[in-house]
Amino acid sequence: MINKINRRTALLGLGAGTGALAAAGVLPRSMGFAQAQSSAPIKIGFQKHATGIGAAYGRWYGATTDAAVKRINDNGGINGRPVEIVTEDDGTDPSRGAEALEKFANQHDCDVAFGTLFSHVVIGSAPRAGELKIPYFVVSEGHHVASGGLNRYTLQPGITDVKSQVISMAPFVANNLGKKVTMIYPDFAFGHDHRDFFTQAIEAQGGEVVAKIAIPPTETTFTRYFPNIPRETEVIYHVMVGPAVLTFVKELGEFFGPSRPEIFGFIDSLEAVDINSSGLEFLEGTYFWEGMPRHAQADQTEYDKAYRAAVGVNERGASIDDPANVSTFAHMFGCWETLNIIKAGMESADYQGPQDRTKLIEAVEAVTDMPESEDHPQGDKLFNGKTHQTFGKQYISKVSEGRLVLEHTASIEDGLYEDEVDYTTQSF
Amino acid sequence: MLASLEGAVISAILVLTAMGLSIVFGVMRVVNVAHGEFFMLGAVLAWVVTTTLGGHPVFGFVAALIVVPVLVGCIAAGADRLILKRVNYDPDRTIVATIGMLYIIQQATLMTYGPEARPVEAPFNTRLSLPWFEFGDEGFQMIWPWGLSITSYKLFVIFAAIAVLIALWIVLTRTKIGLIMRATQQDSDTAQAFGVPVGKVYSWVFGLGAGLAALGAVLVVPIQQAHYLMGGDPLLLAFIVVIIGGLGSLPGTVIAALLIGMSDGIISVFFSPTLAKIIATFLVAMVLVFRPQGLLGRAPS
CATH class of the missing domain: 3.40.50.2300 (Response regulator)
Structure with missing residues (x-):
């Protein structure tokens, strides 16, 4: 069908246009600027x-x-x-x-x-x-x-920020898990923050980072990075992002089998992934940093309850409509x-x-x-x-019976560091 | 040991993907830039098939293994009829056309399947650890160190790839279908004169190539995950393999896939995966400079 424009429709259009203009522009002006x-x-x-x-x-x-x-x-x-x-x-x-x-x-x-x-x-x-x-x-x-x-x-x-997070995590890792740490992190700014600040923080606790394994965040298969983990490693510190995090953690489990060292991970490695996915059974007894506990804890606050209800996630941090759709709760x-x-x-x-x-x-x-x-x-x-x-505050949870159970809460003071900049002195 | 096993898995997938690319080029003289997307499509459809069927992982996986390559092959054959035939298989224009197909497939997947990576459960997956012998404090002993292991599924992938390869070899060299394909490859005009339906052969071959990529993807998806951007890496590696092996040469493709896969596995494990990619790309450059027709390719006469 072809719409022909004749004089009548043109006039109609013009009339409607003028009307709309009047409605949008003229009327509010007459009714007052402030209100609009x-x-x-x-x-x-x-x-x-x-x-x-x-x-x-x-x-x-x-x-x-x-x-x-x-x-x-x-x-x-x-x-x-x-x-x-x-x-x-x-x-x-x-x-x-x-x-x-x-x-x-x-x-x-x-x-x-x-x-x-x-x-x-x-x-x-x-x-x-x-x-x-x-x-x-x-x-x-x-x-x-x-x-x-x-x-x-x-x-x-x-x-x-990451610097504060890792400063507050290092004492727990050094005192409870081990002093010789191998870090596995994504190879971009966020991972480098982890690498630099955790290395400093664990040294301040008398520990050391024995190996640093950087993985591109677009990587899809990880087993070939793991042989660089030294045998003396007492703790694996892992943080990974990207679409393949589930594969990453699964392959970590397959790599270690029953003889794993202690494992401390940032929940980033499992954001949006169900902790009970098949292949992740080895995570039982490992530790995770969480920005906010994904699984509702025994002493859940009313604020946490109201927040979950508003966003639409259940007590396991998954969508209420679809329990397979796990949220990025810690962020x-x-x-x-x-x-x-x-x-x-x-x-x-x-x-x-x-x-x-x-x-x-x-x-x-x-x-x-x-x-x-x-x-x-x-x-x-x-x-x-x-x-x-x-x-x-920062939270450390331990996986026990398929649940992330809060083990340690680091206070705000644990994560403070000296100012490195004063933006208020910059002009706008 | 771990290095060579990892390398073998990489080679297995690579050889299927590269074989598809190589056959398509060999017979049709078409450089299929959308090949990686057919790979991705295979992985995504594998997820669709396994989740819609539900039930035991083995059941879903076997169904995916049969249905998905056929489905992807049909899509590819349709694309051949619809697009490549219309540009008369002109080498330059087919490259542009397949780049277009790449984006259409990728974006269509993004719009329907979404941007998430989704896992497909392996039909069986037991961890097999391997012993290691060393002279310790108590003399010669056998230890089971961490890391030295493979899963039963990864072994299956290696054997499945070998089986498919042998089947493909038999089809190409021992059957009439293979004969027709080879005839078309050598001289499509003469083949047409002898009553070979060249147009149909082209569609079949294009479908076969895509089907092989999809088959590789179905095999790999329980190890990795299905994601709409996963086609990039296999495309690049398949091109590297095909260039090193010689475009259109099937034995060359197999040898190059082994070479690249194994070196990738071994170099990644002992040095770094980035170095492995650098070396592979360097190898391509060297092959192009000193042996432009590839390791086993025939020089144009």
């Missing part, structure tokens, strides 16, 4: 790892973000305005990450950008955030924020908490629009203590406005 502005949504650009090696994280960062935004909107939004999430897929790729930020700033008119996990994407995107002068709230764990390598527009208020709380911090920051800065972006950053920099609450279900937080980095 205050009801416009606050737009938060969500840089999502929807595809690429970070897809499992992206999916759950998305679910947590939606739940947090729904809760904020149900409670009246931010400064009385609703929050709207604008999602862009970054393909877990640094150059696409920077493009996503450009779209947020220039096309979607977002107020802030948020949500990145993978450290290479953060490092690739942050300079662009500084140039575009858009606040960039990352949920990445990497030490790049607190190291001073980024800029005043990049903040990490919702999740503890995704960062999205929830970061959005609540953005809300708190915008409200204390009386944020009205992009012209107030610097006021927002100053307001967040002024934050210090964030007590455990529904806004912060993972636990108490201490934010350092100078380094733009937050510090929280």
